[in-house]
Amino acid sequence: MALFVMIIRKMVQNKWLVSSMFFGILMTVALVSTMPIYSEAILSRMLVKDLETFQTDKNTYPGTHFSSIGFYNESPDKRTKILNDIDNFMHTKAASDFGIPVKELVTERRTKSFLFVPAVGVEDPKKSKPSATLRAFTDLDAHIKLDDGRMPAKEPVNGVYEVLVTDQALSNFKTVLGTEFVVQDDKVAGTIKIKPVGIVTKKQDDDPYFRSAGLADWNSAFIMDDGMFDREITKGNKIPLAVSGWYFVLDYSKMNIRNVDGFINTDKEIRAFVKQRIVVFQTEFQAPALDTITSYFDRAKQLNKLMWSLNVPVLIMLGFYMFMVSNLIIDRQKNEIAVLRSRGAARWQIVASFAIEGVLLCGIALLAGPFIGLGLTKVLGSSNGFLEFVQRTSMPVRVNSDAYLYGAIAAVVSFIMMLIPALLATRVSIVGRKQQMARSQKMPFWHKAFLDVLALAVSIYGLYTFRNRLKDIQKLGLNANDLNIDPLQFVMPALFVVGAGLLILRLYPYVLKLIYWIGRKWWPPSLYSTLIQVGRSNSQYQFLMVFLIMTIAIGVFSAGAARTLNTNTEDRIRYSNGADFVMESNWPNDKPPPSPFGAPPGADAPAAPKVIHYLEPSFDPYTKLPGVDHAAKVFVKEQANFSVGSNGGSATLIGIDTDDFGNTTWFPDKLLSHPFNEYLNLIAPDSRAVLISKTLAEQKGVKVGDSINVGWQDVPGQPFIVFGILDYFPTFNPNPPPGSINTADSEKSSAPMLIVGHLSRIQFQLALEPYQVWLKMKPGAPTSELYQGIEDSKLNIVSVVNTREKLTKAKNDPFLLALNGILTLGFIISIVISFVGFLLYWILSLKGRTLQNGIMRAIGLSLRQLIGMLALEQLLTSGVAIGIGVLVGNVASILYVPNFQMAFNPSSLVPPFKVIFEAIDFIRLxxxxxxxLLLGLGILSYMLSRIRVHQALKLGED
Known part of the structure; x- marks a missing residue:
């Protein structure tokens, strides 16, 4: 107990140092805790988004699970037992094991098909009897509405079963409501009468209660009350039961990574349970979202790797910080430790006192850190770029068990970092301590061990490996998964930053000596004193300078990496689409209509003409749509034939109006050797002029001035003249498709080719066929108004490509969100940590030099001169560190950011990947x-102004 009290008192005496250490541990635990919290939150949100997209694209509600069994000739008792077992399992265990709310559990029953005839009237023996099935659904009344008639009775009425039908079923059965039928089938014993009394349809068209979008499977069925069906059919066996199914409607919006395992395991349990009881009979299982859900396990692994890799530089920073603060704490207690060792205290006893202190700090940090990580995760979710935030729907974040596990690992590592300086300090006796004080100028450990050279060597080797891998991917046309980022891409730049920074710091003392030697006869006393102070105490500044170098360099690199990936992602989407909106409409034509649904295979169909004639609709309504700035007609023919002399082939033919196209399309600057509009101006005066791709020119030996014949199937070729050759054109990808290249020799022969000509000449001399309409929107014009304008104009649009929507989807990708968020968060934490370390170091330094500063004031230096000396000292340390950080960060960006193109498909990346720096990023940085720095200098200047000369001199006398 006495030892514990002593430790608490010691912590109180060093409260500022201990608080700084605790802050570092807390930030480390919080940062590491964000990884599992963010991973779960972002993947859960993206899972729901993907399921919503699945529902939109497939017109199928994804939160469903259907299983069914088929019967043959089982005894009623056996069938009843099987159904009771499965019913109980579905309603009790399966419903709760899914882990998400069950909106509906529909039990379906269906009889075998039977023949029936009207109960009243003479049967025509030549006329075939209609067939139908009896069906029943639980809770059906809440999901249907009557179009005609009434709801059926829940009990037989005078021995007649009243049922519901669809309007199409009445038509198929060629009957009306109220007609009574008698079942006449060998499968049915006894007399069974059925009477349709009501016509029903869905209450809501998009109700997920119904497994199919329409009610087509009801068009040959009579719908019976489920209670009566259970009594009369299932248990009474009046008509043999054919199929029973169980249909779960789940609230997939509540699905997240936590309950994905529950969904998958419950699906397996249902399949196993049903198959175990129905060994030889027919079974069916449907879970539309199962593939989408299963794929998220791989995405979760990739995201965890990415997050660890992104956080490596910040974790290294935090390790430096804790080691530095631990050193400062130990430095203030080294005399005490040396005295204790000289008086017989064992090393383990001294280390134990520091260990108890570390356990207290790490334990509190572990309790609070994950909750701080929860708040930091929300920062990650709102990041839209480096140091750029937007309002987004909040993610479903929570502190999970993995957050505490990760936090505990971080706390243990922090604890070890705290003990290392203490272990080193306990090796020294009082005599050794005095010797160390006399030899204060010593080389830092990382310079002795040449860690700077080692880190640089590893990082350069990693760069070489990545460059070779990138060349292989581009050369062989290999596939790269979307944003399949290799974690080492983030580790290697951090190693380069550390290595380069330490190497420059190794040389920095010689630069100081050179500056001192050059002006030793002219330097004023304040500068002379500062150079002596910094030069002789250079090793004391090493930790601080390494700190600042890493912070600035990693900040510069982070800004470049985030901006580059974001901009290249946006450029790729804009280039592949060509404009803000790309629309295709349905043109009137003389193409024969398709064969009617249900027509016999041998029915004669009108022969399609070789050339289909189209009638061009008016283009003017597109230019008047709300928010449209410019509109252009763009004709695209994928498999156009061309010939140049004896050479020929197929290429993509694009027809444009040069003026409209240039004002509408998006094209990046400096992608071509001349501005893009100059190429359009080149062909504008002559309708025969065309532009061709460089791939066509190289593969077929075509040059400017050559004549080229262009046409397509059933359309004779016409002559055009090559006016220009270009590498890129909106939507055109000159790279061979992934997987199409096996050897270097085949690369040129497999590259796509392009011909760009005037739309007017193509329509006049070749053929008039439907073209696309490209739209450029005014800045800030809402998409909703455009869609409303299309609806109001009654334009017959068949497809719309919305570039804005694709850009938003790309920005919400979990990997880009993680990239932007973690780089931003890491830099903010680094800045805060560096600021605390910066202040802590200089405050302790000033306190240690109180006597020296007092003497400076006593011999005549003014406060302004003293502050100037302090500012100069900071310039030679912190300022130089910042300069080195900027230099190293820019070099690291130039060298390593290009490796991020492996995040895309490098073999088909258009426009080419380029490193991008934006001034706004560096302004923020x-x-x-x-x-x-200014805040720190202000605080230090205030402290200097509070120094009293007589107090400082009195302290020196004491």
Whole structure:
């Protein structure tokens, strides 16, 4: 107990140092805790988004699970037992094991098909008897509405079963409501009478209660009350039961990564339970979302790797910080430790006191860290770029068990980092401590061990490996999964930053000596004193300078990486689409109509003409749609034939109006050797002029001025003249498709080719066929108004490509969200940590030099000169560190950011991947750093102004 009290008192005496250490541990635990919290939150949100997309694209509600069994000639008792077992299992165990709310559990029953005839009237023996099935659904009344008639009775009425039908079923049966039928079938014993009394349809068209979008499977069925069906058919066996099914409607919006295992395991349990009881009979299982859900396990693994890799630089920073603060704490207690060792205290006793202190700090950090990580996760979700935030729907975040597990690992590592300086300090006796103080100038450990050279060597080797891998992918046309980012891509730049920074710091003392030697005869006393102070105490500044170098360099690299990936993703989408909106409409034509549904296979169908004639609709309504800035007609023919002399082939033919196209399309600057509009101006005066792709020119030996004949199937070729050759054109990808290249020799022969000509000449001399309409929107114009305008104009649109929607979807990809969020969060944490370390170091440094500063004031230096000396000292340490950080960060960006093109398919990446730096990113970065330094300098200047000369001199006398 006495030892514990002593430790608490010691912590109180060093409260600022201990608080700084606790802050570092807390940030480490919080940062590591964000990984599982963010991974779960973002993948859960994206899972729901993907399921919503699945529902839109497939017109199928994804949160469903259907299983069914078929019967043959089982005894009623056996069939009843099987149904009771499965019913109980579905309603009790399966319904709760899915882990998400069950909106509906529909039990379906269907009899075998039977023949029936009207109960009244003479039967025509030549006329075939209609067939039908009896069906029943639980809770059906809440989901249907009567179009005609009334609801059936729940009991037989005078021995007649009243049923519901669809309007189409009445038509198929060629009858009307109220007609009574008698079942006449060998499968049915006794007399069974059925009377349709009501026509029903869905209450809501998109009600997931119904397994199919329509009621087509009801068009040959009579729908009976489920209670009566159970009594009369299932148990009474009046008509043999054919199929029983169980249909779960689940609230998939509540699905997340936590309950994905529950969904998959419950699906397996249902299949196993049903098959175990129905060994030789027919079974059917449907879970539309199962493939989508299963794929998320792989995405979760990739995202976890990415998050760890992104956080490596910040974790290294936090390790440096804790080691530095631990050193500062131990430095203040080294005399005490040396005295204790000289008086007989064992090393383990001294280390134990620090260990208890570490356990207290790490334990509190572990309790609070995951909850701080919860708040940091929300910052990740709102990041839209480096140091850029937007309002997004909040993610479903929670502190999970993995957050505490990750936090515990971080706390243990922090604990070890705290003990290392203490272990080193306990090796020294009082004599050794005095010797160390006399030899204060010593080389840091990382310079002795050449860690800078080692880190640089590893990072350069990693760069070489990545470059070779990238060349192989581009050369062989290999596939790369979307955003399949290799974790080492983030580790290698961090190693380069550390290695390069430490290497420059190794050389920095010689630069100081050179500056001192050059002006030793002219330097004023304040500068002379500062150079002596920094030069002789260079090793004391190493940790601080490494800190700042890593913060700035990683910040510069993070800004470049985030901006590059974001911009290249946006450019790729804009280029592949060509404009903000791309629309295709249905043109009137003389194509014969398709054969009617249900027509016999041998029915004669009108022969299609070789050339289909189209009638061009008016283009003017497109230019008047709300928010449209420019519109252009763009004709695209994928398999156009061309010939140049004896050479020929197929290429994509694009027809444009040059002026409209240039004003509408999106094309990146500096992608071609000349501005893009100059190429359009080149062909504008001559309707015969065409532009061709470089791939066509190289593969077929075509040059400017050559004549080229262009046409397509059933359309004779016409002559055009090549006016220009270009590498890229909106929507055109000149790279061979992934997987199409096996050897270097086949690369040129498999590259796509392009011909761009005037739409007017193509329509006049070749054929008039439907073209696309490209739209450029005014800045900020809402998409909803455009869609409403299309509806109001009654344009017959058959497809719309919305570039804005694709850009939004790309920005919401979990990997890009993680990239932007973690780089931003990591930099913010680094800045905060560096600021705390910066202040802590300088405050302790000033306190340790109180006597020296007092003497400076006593011999005549003014406060302004003293502050100037402090500012110069910071310039030679912190300022130089920031300069080195900027230099190293830019070099790291130039070298390593290009490796991120492996995030895409490098073999088909258009426009080519390029490293992008935006001034706004660096303005944010440097503003943050300058504010930190100015604030720190202001605090230190205030402390200097509070020094009293007589107190400092009195302290020196004591």
């Amino acid at each position: 440097y503003t943050t750093v300058v504010v930190m």
